[in-house]
Amino acid sequence: MPNASHAITIDGRTSMEAAAYDSTVEATIERAVRMIDGDRHFAVSLWALPRGTPVDLVNRDEWPQEYIQAAGEGQRRLTVEVRRRDDAGGYEQFVVGRPGATPEAPAETISWPGGNSAVTPGEVLTADEVVDLFTAYYGTGAVPAEFSHRPLTAPTRQ
């Protein structure tokens, strides 16, 4: 069995290693993002596996605590969120927006079967942008600083 550092979860349901398969891990990540069509597939997340732990030994009720996820209606209307540990003993989750997006109230709704999320126009992202964000997250554990971060207010410490 190959050892992967990250796993991909499709539609909040199916998880498997983010492996190279027939190309590179980055190509696998891109393929995962481009699967989102708002119908057959509505969401993808990328998260780090505990070291040396195969995906079937991960307790999904408790892990991952940190991840990047995308959901949406199609390749041009996607929302991206990141959950990460904060400095205050818990976790923060925020919506990622395009660089230079001005702070404003969420006026757009990204919908998918069984869910939706209110976002600002600057937070409606394309698949190309989401691929870049996911690839950066895979490499560094974070999204590039120039992207805007709007905190969600939902409880996040578990």
Place this chain on the structure above:
Amino acid sequence: MSIPPDPGVSAPTGDPDSLLAAASWHENLSGFFENTVTTLEFTAGSLTGENWSGEAASSYQSLTGLVVGHFRHAAMTASAAADALRRYGTKLLQLQQEGVAAVNQVVHWMTLRAADQKKLEKAQADVRTAQNAVSDAQAAINSYVPHGGPGVVATQVTAQAQKLSQAQGALQTAQTAERAAQKAVDHDDAQVHSWQTKARLIWHEAQNEAALATGSLQPLEVPPPPLAGAPATFTNVLADDAPFLAANPQLTTPFAHAIAAANAQKNHLSGSDESNDEQSILNALNSGKNLNDVKLSVPHHSGGGLLSGILAGVAVVGTEIVGGGPEDPAADAASAAEVAAIEGGSEVVEAAAAGADATDAAIEADAAAGDSAAARAGVDRGDGRDALGRFTGTGGYGADAEAQGLQDYTDLTGREAIPDRVQAKLPDGPQGRYYDGLALKPDGTYEGVEVKSGTASRDLPQRTFDNKVSPSNPATARLGGQEIKITSVRVITVP
């Protein structure tokens, strides 16, 4: 140089990386034992009937069963230990990071409180000064004796009244500042209390996890394979049977390694001792010497078993709140019980369970106003996300979980997952393994796809088998009448 304040609480101690490494170590150990079982069974299966018969063959067959049973039990035990260590290591990693952040917050708010307390003391001093000024102005008015003409008296009365008014105004200002300073100190106090409580809850949670891990590990003992202490009839037969050893030279090294490793593990021996023992056993096997005459290394010092040693290095003993934090008798009782459990003792499991229960009750009580809701993967908490914030939805094909998983694999990899369950076999053993699907790779070989639902995970034989599959050691199977090679394995989890 300023000394940081004592936060009164601690983050959970321990080394999650070592725990995870220990988990991998036990996983490997388990795999080795399982491989040995496969080798023994394969060899026993090939040494029957026309190949080998007679008293020695019969003894060999029956005692091979005994040895296999021990190895299999050891493999399962090591696997259980690996699971417990991995679970605890992962949880401790998370709790440590949260605990450190909480302790940092305690220090932050204590530092702020010290600064605000100084401001409060100054404000209180200002109030006292202003009160004195008011008293003095009031006393001056009370003791005023008019002198001079009416115009002068009027001026003097007005001046004294103004002085009193100013003093009263200053007092009011000082009292307002005092109230503000007091409010800031109260807020700081509340924050310190809140973060100490959170740190304490995290710490107790880590203790709870440690107790659970202890409860899982304590009953486990990886028994040494029985060869060194086996009935003389077996080892005599084994050692005296030249045809057997000549026919199965591949068995000697695994045997020797297993015996030496088990002895080293049991007795905390060094790597060099283990190597020396292995060589001694090999020499005995190769020279036909009875294994009962082989002297293995003995412990250089006394101590607990390996598993308890691992836990002792990471237990949270000694990190109880040392003062300043809010106390909770229920939690403290739980803590004492768990620390006792972690440190070992004959009533370990009971104490751990009692401590865990008490801690759970304390945590639940303390967290009533907090935010430690139970996580449930994939269940919408009301905002299109589950308890950990992950998107939820109802999309999909309406297929069953396994079919859905195979379809998702196909979508992600571009390889069609064929849902045929065929038996795969490795070249070194008779035991087979069924995968839930097979996917053709560009090089013409296949990937075995295993789908696990809910909380299920692969059992030990499955993991051992999977770990051995590689391009250089492919498993074979028949698909559509053709023999195929399986060179990799992929595991998928679905709800």
